Amino acid sequence: MYEHLFSSLKLGKTKLPNRICLLAHRTNFGRGGVLNDRHIAYYRRRAQGGCGLIIVGELAIHQNDRPWESLIDLQAPGVTKDLQRLTDAVHEFDTRVFAQLNHHGFQSSGHITRKPVWGPSAVSDIVFGETCKPMEPEDMIELLDAFGRAAQRVKESGFDGLEIDMGPESLLRQFLSPISNHRNDEYGGSLDNRIRLPLQVVDGIRKAVGKDFTVGVRLCADEKFWSGITLEESLPMAKTFENTGQIDFINIAVGTYYNLHMIMPSDHVLTGFTIETAEAIKKGVNLPVFASYQIGFPGMAESIIAEGKADVAGFVRFMICDPDMAIKAKEGRIQDIRYCVKDNKGCIGRLNQSKTLGCIQNPGVGHEPLKGEDTLTTAIKKKKIMVVGAGPSGMEIARVACERGHTVAVYEKEDDVGGQVNLIGKRPGRESMPNV
Template sequence: MQSTGTRQGQDAQTGGATAFPHLFQPFQIGPMKLRNRVMAPPHSSAIGNLWGPDEKEAERTFAYWRSRVADGGPAWVGGVTGRVANKLIPGFEPHGYGAETKGYFRLPFYVERIGRFVDKMHSAGAVVTTQLTLLGGVPHAPSNRRSSTLYNHRPHVLRTDEIAEFVEEYRFSAGQARKAGLDGIELHLNHDDMLEWFLSPLTNQRDDAYGGSLENRARFAVEVLTAVREEIGTDMALGVRLNLREEEPGGYTEADGIEIAQYLESTGLLDFLHAVIGSPWGDPSYIQPYFYEPAQWADLAGRLRRAVSLPVVYSGRVNSVEVAEQVLADGNADVVGMARALIADGDILRKAREGRPEDIRPCVGGNECITRRYVDKLPFGCAVNPHTSHEIEGPWRRAARPRRLLVVGGGPAGMELAALTAESGHTVELWEAADHLGGQLRAVVNAPFQQQMARYLDWQERRLAKAGVRVHCGRRATVENVLAADFDVVAVATGATPRRPAEIEGVDQDHFVYDVRDVLLGNVAVGQEVLVVAQDDHLPPLMVADHLSERGHDVTIVYPTAGPAPMLGRYILGGMLARLSARGVVFRFMEDVIGIEEDRIRLRHTYSHRESELGAFDSVVLACGGDADSALHDELIGRVPELHLLGDAFAPTRLVAVTRQAYALAKELQK
């Protein structure tokens, strides 16, 4: 069921005076009329529990999406994740990510709740689709071949009668989606879904009608598509989300991906193809972090688009309106998917349409929105936009008692607090001891692929100016000058000092032992052979190894943990490790550095405490976090009318944490 009208005809109608003529051009896919070319791919599962008994959680999700689609936001909300029921024997308990047993479509309130969501989106001018997803290997699979060496649990190999049962489960799920009033369905044939496992020659080693040739490997998917189309008719759009290629050796290639797409198109069942890249764990992951180029794989989608006649959606690091426009202008897609850019700024399309792209809050691609929910098990949040997930609370309020506020420290916490409080109506000054704002992020921007972080800092400075914050760089706060200024409220965000672990003998040899910040800032000359001491559970050790290895240094990283960066999720870690491996970076795990000498490095095993040695290095880089610098705050206790401490000055942490702290404090100051 191809889209009404010809794709070529719609391409020609660029028109309009906007700086983004392709982005805001209407389009039609099957029965779905799109007011622009932007689709918001699914990420509702991170926002709130749409399916739980708590109505407020569902309303939180509704409010998030209302704020995004209002005022001409994305035309297409693909934001309803749809788990198909996992059919299991009594008592079997799947494990790991995505191991839900009860499909969302089987919930007694599915039709009513999704129906309400669809009504809200329709009233805002957006169409809504759901995905039908069922992960491979938990426990079902076409054969006993796994998709990755990272996962060793053994699957249940599906019999043909069980395949038929799943086809009917997909049919039932599609029927529920139709009853809920959804505009379309996207079948998941990617990212380790069971249907991808059937399509892939890597994971499908069957010798029956569902294995071997492309026609056989695609049989399960075609049977599901047929059942879904029979259930929904032609009033709903139907498409597939398909990996353009598989990254794992033995998987299908780009040429194979095009052949698969052409075969699926030949069935006449589809209205669109959604082209993506990645796995849940590899290089790249399907939620690509900052160290890939924007829209890096759009040209692959373009080659697919030229090989088929169906409309093509492309998603993957479309992190700005400029990138989205370029993907469309280059003819690489008919529609672009944008998720994290919408999380960072829900008004991104309105600002672009109004000719204000410089006002768009940039996504930095750190994947904290994903990591918080699926690694830290914390509420959904965005590193650069603490308003995200609070949409249910309504617009940002004015302060009941506007006051004079001093923020000491122009790092990420201080900048965010100063902006938020000024936007609440307070009179705000920001004092920063350095000659520039940004704090430790000024070092981060020198690491590879950190252009978006630089854009974020520039955006924050423009925001502070627009909000009327009086910024004083080069002004070091002391007890005396703070008291003399006589502010109503003082908030101390003086950050952290670099940590040199005193327990490491020889750590104070300044002539060849350096802090990660000085290395990234270029303040020190680093030798050829570099040892990185990793006492940080997040990105900095990997970031400085990336920085140095890109410049040709030979790098070894020593971790006391069993693996690298335990606070990073699988959606970000694999790509970085692949980059470092390709450059020959050496990793050593479960070892503490206990001594640094000119001619040797002394190590001790984390668990057995057995000591060993490494040879000499030209330089040692300490990626060991920081120590809170709260001295000013501690001296001001009891000496100013109201005093607060936030950010790394309280306890060193990550960007997402300090911006959320600033938000929480700014709300308190509204009272």
């Protein structure tokens, strides 16, 4: 049904079994900088669901970078052993796993680290609000060393590749962007100067992992904000990275913290609004390009790849909501897919309150061994169950009871099931809610 989406693809030396990628994102499962069983169960479950590539984020490469306390410390003793458990779990299935390496720059908090936050110039982030320390030469040397050591640990831990984050939440984007880079030395001003540190990071990482390890870049191709990075600048950026001969793919991002609705889109943002940007970058380079953000259903991902607009379709919330999206699409079970309703309460809303990742559609998120769909067992004693009310709660009770073998009758006074969701779905910007 989706021959292009489920075709293989080579990223450097790594061969993906299909074009579906779970992009890097936060889970807040970590405690004390340590990866734990919740991380492993979460990513294993998504690999079991059939995606071709998982990119693991929330990895801290330096001691002064802690926008959130739950990041996994890549400098901690024993971290490679913990990460090896994660990569082994993902590799139980036909899925590849990359690590995303990032420093958040001034999008971080000195309240957590008790250290100055770094940035290209003495500016502050619109969310975190701390004026950063402009990086000096010794700071840059320290940063390059941290990226290199982190890359070595990633390779030692069994990852198939890595992604260098230059997206909306990264120090390297801050150097690339005229919004935040006001330097008047060799790292500021012209694009050749602003791209200097990112290129040094790429070079240092490539030297650390060798020529056969897959390395890519997540690039903010358009900040969509006054005086920021535009597509006209990101096209030569992408070409410059390609010309190094050290990059195997480019993952396209759009937006910044100045326009959070673009990096955390709801129904108020058009479906597929970044695809034109990804397509423009793809036309300008000869590297595989990832498209993401608001790819709402498998058919859309298939058309993006079939029409040559991108090579990989990236998802986050869709695969939080339904970890089996890929395998259901491959088997033609489209009607069984649980679609993200873009409510942003269980995922982004919880994360921004320093709570663990969740989903209003999928109560098993973060509790896969206990509450995952594959944990349901047949009831020892079958019963006849009456459910009064066919709203989301009533229908979920009925669904689970049926799967456990009970005989269920649902009673509803209205003509349609769904309860208040039907009313909510009529409001502008909440069109996806009836998918509940």
